[in-house]
Amino acid sequence: MPEPLVIVGCGGHGREIFGVVQAINEAQGDPWKVLGFVDDAPSDVNLGRLERLGVPFLGAIPQLAAMPNDVRYVIGIGDPRVRAKVAGKIGPGMRAAAPIIHPAATVGLDNRFAEGVVIFPGARVTTNVTMGRHVHLNQNVTVGHDTVLDDFVQINPLAAVSGDCHLHERVLVGTTAALLQGLTVGMGATIGAGACAVKDVPAGSIVKGVPAR
Numbered sequence: 001m002p003e004p005l006v007i008v009g010c011g012g013h014g015r016e017i018f019g020v021v022q023a024i025n026e027a028q029g030d031p032w033k034v035l036g037f038v039d040d041a042p043s044d045v046n047l048g049r050l051e052r053l054g055v056p057f058l059g060a061i062p063q064l065a066a067m068p069n070d071v072r073y074v075i076g077i078g079d080p081r082v083r084a085k086v087a088g089k090i091g092p093g094m095r096a097a098a099p100i101i102h103p104a105a106t107v108g109l110d111n112r113f114a115e116g117v118v119i120f121p122g123a124r125v126t127t128n129v130t131m132g133r134h135v136h137l138n139q140n141v142t143v144g145h146d147t148v149l150d151d152f153v154q155i156n157p158l159a160a161v162s163g164d165c166h167l168h169e170r171v172l173v174g175t176t177a178a179l180l181q182g183l184t185v186g187m188g189a190t191i192g193a194g195a196c197a198v199k200d201v202p203a204g205s206i207v208k209g210v211p212a213r
């Protein structure tokens with residue numbers, strides 16, 4: 001029996017995740033039945049895009065609370081701060097977030113993923129990687145050995161996180177950025193697109209460029 005699933009957020013990231021779920025269904029014999037999307041402020045343009053995809057819009061996020069307990073959810077919001085806020089509204093423990101891992105992602109041995117993790121196609125996770133709640137790895141990201149990604153971390157396409165790194169809650173790594181091995185990135189920090197981080201990044205800071213400053 002497919003498990004019912006709701007996607008939270010009908011923007012680009014949420015609709016990309018719908019595509020990941022479709023790919024999982026094709027490869028694995030329909031483990032999920034997508035009931036539709038919820039969103040507190042969907043634009044008309046995005047509602048039109050949902051219509052083209054043939055997926056219903058179910059209403060605002062609180063609609064999720066009224067659904068049966070077996071309905072799972074995934075948060076389709078790319079900004080880690082907004083994703084954390086939305087997760088807080090849904091309420092931890094109220095219902096289980098689904099792990100959504102594309103069949104064309106490569107996941108090695110001895111990794112630990114918490115609920116709500118999303119991994120896009122082409123992403124590679126090697127070994128002894130720990131990912132907290134609602135961590136998202138976008139297309140073609142690599143994450144090296146023994147790295148820890150805390151809750152809500154977002155890694156954008158083609159970024160490379162080396163081994164032995166620790167990215168704290170709500171860190172955003174921009175597209176094509178690189179992090180050298182063994183770095184700590186503090187809570188809520190942002191590493192700009194194309195940056196190369198060569199030393200620890202303080203909490204709440206924005207660094208960019210090569211080397212990242």
Ligand SMILES: CC(C)(COP(=O)(O)OP(=O)(O)OC[C@H]1O[C@@H](n2cnc3c(N)ncnc32)[C@H](O)[C@@H]1OP(=O)(O)O)[C@@H](O)C(=O)NCCC(=O)NCCS
Binds near residue numbers: 138207
């Ligand atoms: C770095 C970033 C967070 C913005 O930081 P910011 O300090 O708020 O940057 P601003 O937009 O105010 O720009 C400030 C300056 O930094 C430059 N800048 C912005 N992003 C940069 C980047 N990634 N690398 C180098 N320089 C950058 C701007 O050109 C501007 O330069 P100027 O002052 O000489 O005109 C953002 O540009 C970024 O890279 N985000 C990642 C986005 C991403 O991965 N998107 C993909 C989604 S899938």
